[in-house]
Amino acid sequence: MFGHIDYKNPPELCPVRDVMSVASDQWSVLIILWLGYFETLRFNKLKKYVYGISNKVLSQRLKVLEADGYISRKAYAEVPIRVEYSLTEFGHSYVEKLLELTEWMQMNCPKVMANREKYGLL
């Protein structure tokens, strides 16, 4: 991220930004966290846990998360078809980092809410 301080460099030279924008996307985070909690989840279950996500965005995110190597998709030729999503080893290493962040969030959430109130009053 701070590898180059020369801000005139175009973002193409900072792939970290690109990688992060996928991995720390709001929905991606929730998907990865739930897959970390349950070892494997099917499409519709995942949709229920990641409350509020649409089919469209869920399938989009699953694709890019698979492409980036965080999750794996296994389809079983049954009827109706069964598809199972789970974290890869790489995904597991990421979810650990994410959990640290969410713990911080959970701890500091009340503080943020308080700040918002205070700010709103001014």
Next chain:
Amino acid sequence: MFGHIDYKNPPELCPVRDVMSVASDQWSVLIILWLGYFETLRFNKLKKYVYGISNKVLSQRLKVLEADGYISRKAYAEVPIRVEYSLTEFGHSYVEKLLELTEWMQMNCPKVMANREKYGLL
């Protein structure tokens, strides 16, 4: 985040999601990281470092980040006006967490790029 596993609960009961969506937003992250690197930055400098951000989004983000308590804004009644942004103590505690995440990203960025290549070939 996993305080309630009952996925039927509406997201209103999970303010962590709300707080995170502000704090882990793509642009917010970059703003906070740069303010962590330089103690204080003015609007236009910040804009140069956070490469690619627009005036509009920058000022939006600065407002919500201020409201949530991560940054503070000091305006000096000079001509032309001078405005300095910096992290609050709370913001500093957050940037530490963020740096852990970005270090992981930086380390694993090549792996993600490799995964993308592989995936593209199939």
Next chain:
DNA sequence: TCATATGGTTACTTTTTGTAACTTACTCTT
């Protein structure tokens, strides 16, 4: 025969972002 289930996709609408020009008020240049 009609509804149900799965894992999506598609067309359409709404919301969010990005772009670029403009603002205010003072100072420096020509």
Next chain:
DNA sequence: AAGAGTAAGTTACAAAAAGTAACCATATGA
């Protein structure tokens, strides 16, 4: 004295992303 420059934004308009809801194939159970 006219015009340009500066700082920190704002605003109107265009483009991109996200949300909504209907639909698809296929088979099973009522």
